[in-house]
Amino acid sequence: MKTALPPSEAVTVDLADPGFLQDPLPVFDQLREHAPVHWDERTACWLISRHEDAAAVLKDRERFGADLHQITGYTESRPFGAGSAIEATMEGGYLFKDRPDHTRLRRVTAARFTRPQVEREWATAIGRIVEDLLDSITPDQPVDLLRELAVALPQRVMAALFQLPQEDAEQLKQWAVDFGHALDPGPSAEQIALAESAADGMNRYFLEKANARYGQPGDDLISMVTAAHQQGSLRSDAEVVNQLTTIVVAGTETTSTLICGAFESLERHPGQWERLRGHPDLVGPAVEEFLRYVSPAALAGRVALTDVRLGGHTIRKGDAVQVVLMAANRDPDVFENPGALDIGRSPNPHLAFGGGIHTCVGSHLARLEARIVFAKASRRWKRVRVDLDGVRRLGRIGVWGYGDFPVTVESA
């Protein structure tokens, strides 16, 4: 039974509070129950936390857009600094574009990420990478699973997607993590400085790599993007570069967080690992449950394109909105016993990949990576003991992540 509703003002949210950033769920649960459409004064945005409202906002491309310039005062305030590398990266990427530009830009690489294409192109290669990474983890000795597996896997996949040297992938990962700070609502000056340096580094790097591909194309993603430029679907160097930075930023830390978050949730729910080991066919639903439970991208930003009535409030045209995917994924109106990890949960209509026209391009790749990790790890390891006291989260919320993830594995 739900508790009596206090007035929405009684729910206090501070998206920058260190305690909240370490453990946002209690606050999100409060919000969803008592103030599902909530104006956050500090970051000047609406927080939408019920599953039904979240799904509706994500799908409603007539009334909600993603173009930051539609936010009241954005063009005058330019929060990232006029002409900054962050601004160029965000505004040129299709995550922040509405139709028709969004359709034109997303189409450039989307065909490469369909489920059949991803399975055909990547299943074997990812299988090999995962075997290799698991081989390097010695049983019965403490190991940082974040570095050795969760970061290393998407890093190697990115290097292969772009056909870049492994050493460069390490740098790309760091840029992606640093740039992620700009995606938090109301980032601090230090966060912006870190993200600016990352955006500048990434933009220069990809421009140089793209320029080298015009004369010598391969079948990698950079060549696909430069070909689109030559054919006129992309109209500037900035659009070329932003295709690539969007994939790196959106696809690196999210995947690492899913893998570690899944192992953390398994540690906290005894019995589910054994269940997976006993029923390898559950790996597909298990990964969907990890996605719901972990919600690596906790928020998806939008802007109201017109006045919208929602949950008894009027969201004004030009107001910024954050769809709280992490809260929607724990909505008891949709998920029975939402705080429990149930690797057989079905149906599982989670919103971890967003929804509507911006639904994650890389969802099938991320799913494949996770399915292979959990299929192979559950075959090899009888137990993965996560040292919960040693687990460190980075203090971020938009795309949240881990700093350390110590574990000890036991061979089967």
Ligand code: HEM
């Ligand atoms: C577990 C891993 C991942 C999660 C949880 C995730 C989550 C998301 C979410 C929630 C969005 C929508 C954001 C919005 O509506 O504002 C998104 C968009 C996107 N994702 Fe992912 N993602 C993951 C992995 C990947 C990977 C591996 C790639 C690429 C290789 C990728 C590429 C993208 C791109 C390009 C977009 C922008 C789509 C658009 O605006 O049309 N993601 N992702």
